[in-house]
Amino acid sequence: MKYADIVVVGAGPAGLAAAHAAAAQGAHVAIIDDNPLAGGQIWRGGPDLQADQRAPQLWQALRSAAHVEFMPQTRVMYAPLPGHLLLQTPDASITLHYKKLILATGARERLLPFPGWTLPGVTGAGGLQALSKGGYPLEGKRIVVAGSGPLLLAAAATLQGKGAQIVAIIEQAATPALARFALGLMATPSKIAQALRLMTQLGGVPYLRNSYVHSAHGDGTLQSIQVQRGTERDQETLQCDYLACGYGLLPNLELAQALGCATTMHNGQMTVQVDAWQRTTLADVYCAGEGTGVGGVDLALAEGHIAGLAAAGHPDQASEAFTSRASWQKFAARLARAFALRPELRTLAGDDTIVCRCEDVCHGDLRTHTSWRSAKLQTRCGMGPCQGRICGGATEILYGWRPDAVRMPISPTRISSIID
């Protein structure tokens, strides 16, 4: 059994900011992450290598602190007792005891089914960006980046930087919504600079607004996609080696839900309910970053800072970050409004289109069900290794129902981790 005063789950911006704030108050902090390197998704590949100087600054401060421990490639399985977590590493399992817990579990992409989306070569948008940062060979590959949200630009820029040829960026949001969002950026000048930098880098790449991927085609692997432009009668065919397609982000709530933290709807999304000090409804458990609502790196840093100080017993100092947090919460609300999903995306899956990729359950088997529970009992939808993390984001859009509970262990676990 190990012990830490404060355990932070997730080493992305929120988790690192929380750990840094808590450690600065003298707390013994353990940071857990399932990846081999810290940084989360936005600072993937290691905080030291990021252009955003906040990443190496936080990381170096944490590395030089004697009472901070980083535990990479470590997943939380379940809570055997209050104040305890069972963790699994590639080779072992361990019980970690804590006084305070800060959940900074980030977000995943919302991936929506369309004909051909299970073909090798079709990935998430942030998904292919993440793979590319792990050395995925994309040089000279023709890539279409599609879906919705500002992440598409960032993903396309990363992929282009890895030597890929970006065929097009396809954004489902319509032009007026995008124009309003662009205007709203006046409130956050740092985001304007970022957008301009990305647009300059991607100069010449077609940015198709009011458009979406209708289907993907290929014999064994992706070869082309069909694109619907607005309400035009004819679809456009684009040849490509990869389609990186993601429809925004969804908070990772599983650990919070499994522990018993209450959730709440925020900007149209299920999120972990927190108070002004990032406290969840469960004593001694805090949540920061995308888990409380998708808002990006700046909101995550502010929330992490507040959670870290509050968990370390210095909530009075945390109020300094309230203004920054409030400003980035407004940005998050504008983001959610601008990139709201269009109704046509619900209609793309055919009866033989797989929705649950773990159990190969098709749209035709699911569309008559009225609840997650009913679909799960009769089709095995959501019962595979991802436990509904991917199909749940799709069934919410397609049918209006989503996973209704989280089972322990929250990730696939070796038997030996439980019975040893």
Add this chain to the structure above:
Amino acid sequence: MDDGKITLCINAQSISVEPGVTVAAAIAMAGSGVTRRSVSGATRAPLCGMGICQECRVMINGRPHQLSCQTLCADGMHVVTAGEVQP
């Protein structure tokens, strides 16, 4: 290794990669990128890239169901995918 590269075996193929490359990336370098077969036998490749979707599961050093997108290549590693064999 003298050149700083890491050599591992993917199915029957030996491949050398730079340090920091994930197993998922090495699988794509070595061939089609296919990692597993679905329950009905279709080929699948990494999807989410961040340890959520479980599509990148492969056998690493005899241990099944390892997420190749969250595992870095190591010298002497032996990886078995479902890509090259029939179910």
